[in-house]
Amino acid sequence: MRIEQRPLPTVLPHLGDIPPLLTRIYAARGVSSAAELDTGLAQLLPAHLLKGMDQAVALLAHALEHRQRILIVGDFDADGATASCVGMLGLRMLGAAHVDYLVPNRFDYGYGLTPEIVTVALERQPDILVTVDNGISSIEGVAAAQAAGLKVIVTDHHLPGAQLPTADAIVNPNQPGCEFPSKALAGVGVMFYVLLALRAHLRGTGWFTQHDFKEPNLAELLDLVALGSVADVVPLDANNRILVHQGLARIRAGRSRPGLRAILEVARRDYRRLVSTDLGFIVGPRLNAAGRLDDISLGIECLLCEDFEGALQRAQQLDQLNQDRKQIEQGMQREALVQLKDLPLDNLPFGLCLFEPEWHQGVIGILASRMKERYHRPVIAFADADNGELKGSARSIPGLHIRDALDAVAARFPELISKFGGHAMAAGLTIQQVHYEAFAKAFDAEVRRQLTADDLTGRIYSDGSLAAHEFDMQLAQQLRHAGPWGQRFPEPLFHGDFKILSQRLVGEKHLKLVLQSTKSAPAVDAIAFNVDLDVWPNPNILAAQAAYTLDVNEFRGRETLQLIVSSIMPSL
Numbered sequence: 001m002r003i004e005q006r007p008l009p010t011v012l013p014h015l016g017d018i019p020p021l022l023t024r025i026y027a028a029r030g031v032s033s034a035a036e037l038d039t040g041l042a043q044l045l046p047a048h049l050l051k052g053m054d055q056a057v058a059l060l061a062h063a064l065e066h067r068q069r070i071l072i073v074g075d076f077d078a079d080g081a082t083a084s085c086v087g088m089l090g091l092r093m094l095g096a097a098h099v100d101y102l103v104p105n106r107f108d109y110g111y112g113l114t115p116e117i118v119t120v121a122l123e124r125q126p127d128i129l130v131t132v133d134n135g136i137s138s139i140e141g142v143a144a145a146q147a148a149g150l151k152v153i154v155t156d157h158h159l160p161g162a163q164l165p166t167a168d169a170i171v172n173p174n175q176p177g178c179e180f181p182s183k184a185l186a187g188v189g190v191m192f193y194v195l196l197a198l199r200a201h202l203r204g205t206g207w208f209t210q211h212d213f214k215e216p217n218l219a220e221l222l223d224l225v226a227l228g229s230v231a232d233v234v235p236l237d238a239n240n241r242i243l244v245h246q247g248l249a250r251i252r253a254g255r256s257r258p259g260l261r262a263i264l265e266v267a268r269r270d271y272r273r274l275v276s277t278d279l280g281f282i283v284g285p286r287l288n289a290a291g292r293l294d295d296i297s298l299g300i301e302c303l304l305c306e307d308f309e310g311a312l313q314r315a316q317q318l319d320q321l322n323q324d325r326k327q328i329e330q331g332m333q334r335e336a337l338v339q340l341k342d343l344p345l346d347n348l349p350f351g352l353c354l355f356e357p358e359w360h361q362g363v364i365g366i367l368a369s370r371m372k373e374r375y376h377r378p379v380i381a382f383a384d385a386d387n388g389e390l391k392g393s394a395r396s397i398p399g400l401h402i403r404d405a406l407d408a409v410a411a412r413f414p415e416l417i418s419k420f421g422g423h424a425m426a427a428g429l430t431i432q433q434v435h436y437e438a439f440a441k442a443f444d445a446e447v448r449r450q451l452t453a454d455d456l457t458g459r460i461y462s463d464g465s466l467a468a469h470e471f472d473m474q475l476a477q478q479l480r481h482a483g484p485w486g487q488r489f490p491e492p493l494f495h496g497d498f499k500i501l502s503q504r505l506v507g508e509k510h511l512k513l514v515l516q517s518t519k520s521a522p523a524v525d526a527i528a529f530n531v532d533l534d535v536w537p538n539p540n541i542l543a544a545q546a547a548y549t550l551d552v553n554e555f556r557g558r559e560t561l562q563l564i565v566s567s568i569m570p571s572l
Helices: 020-028 053-065 078-093 115-122 139-147 187-204 218-231 238-252 258-266 276-293 297-304 308-340 361-375 402-412 433-450 473-480
Strands: 002-005 069-073 098-102 128-132 151-155 169-171 352-355 379-384 389-395 419-422 426-432 459-462 494-506 510-516 524-528 543-555 558-570
Touching (some): 020 473, 053 151, 053 187, 069 115, 078 098, 078 128, 078 187, 078 276, 139 151, 169 187, 187 218, 218 258, 258 276, 258 297, 258 308, 276 361, 352 433, 361 379, 379 433, 389 402, 402 426, 402 433, 510 558, 524 543
Parallel strands (some): 002 459, 069 128, 128 151
Antiparallel strands (some): 494 543, 510 524
């Protein structure tokens, strides 16, 4: 692991009356003007810039006017769940008479709007299908729905393939010809924008006056938009930061959905102190556990629930599923490490493929992430999907666009990949089991073509060292609320050399420390999670280099400064 300092522009931008440290932190994340830090809703990019929006709005307005049955077809992760909820709630708020949702069981139907899902959807007798967080690659499914007489609106954010579906409207910032500046919207963000545009259209036609009801405040949905955006790990560009900031503000003010509050209560998280990382590491996994192990509908029903007690029951079920998921994941990790234990690091494939017949389809994405973090290289984990097929979940590192890498393999070896799709850092695919060895070899070759050995060296990017006086509660509070932090806009991280005043193991694998940077600096508490037990604790190690974030620890109502250590290496 190597610590590198984040590069700064030659001339720092003027970002208003903020501390110099914050200016450096923002500049290192590409912020060039104070306007980019304005998180007011008025600064959101306009909806009309999204290609296909006019067609989508016209279809939905017609559906509302004629009391048509609208069916939302979602995806089985947190983004898909929140997008389904936002679609359901928002359309009802705007006056839809009949709106329902359907999320395919991942183990029976796979991903997206397939012809099989269309058959299931037809049992609900819809007039119009609206996909959320999927659909851009559903060529056959869209055709099947249209053949059955349905109108289809695709709302998605995934990268399209060479062919687009023949949907009646497509809203996706990543489709060809779309001029919407932010390509980083999550699926839930796209659906929220559709609702904003629909409300504006209905306002212009006098819909709310004619039907004698108050124009709804769609900002009430922003807690769900924030949750789905953070949980889907989309880049927090300026536009997404507005959506997440506003959603977090609603949650902290106690104005979130009962279901979200219930999940936080079960997880023992104070909603008043919530930060963006809590959405990603606390709420998101509990929602995702339902989709991974059972049925995401449990998560959707929890978020749709209007009474807290009913939501709490569902949140407890989600929490238990998450515990089950953790146990399954730990077992899979142990099996993966057994596969690799005899291979020296310098002999590992650049692009690593892993497969065990008994691995759980719903958990391979997490396994791929864990192995990617451990070995600092692109990883694809596969599980048996029956009928001679393997389902794969891919995770990448900076420098390799994983969907494009799969596209390159498919172009070179058309027989190896049955289907694939995804983003720069995460993708999914299906292959025939008989092709596994050939695919693993081809994938490794493609990664070697794009990356060097140096690219596989784990790096931690630091915002520099802190002076003794900066180990301060006020600064920690400032940094906590200076975000929201997340993908491509990471939480401030610092590094430095420390004396170790004390060290002990807590919770079997976490290292509790007291550190001091200089003789004049205060001693400060620190914790490093999941340390290498072959190295730590060690009373003979008296000094170390650490990378850390400033955090505020609350215990029994008392707040103290604490460093969250992400990397610690004994000083030479």
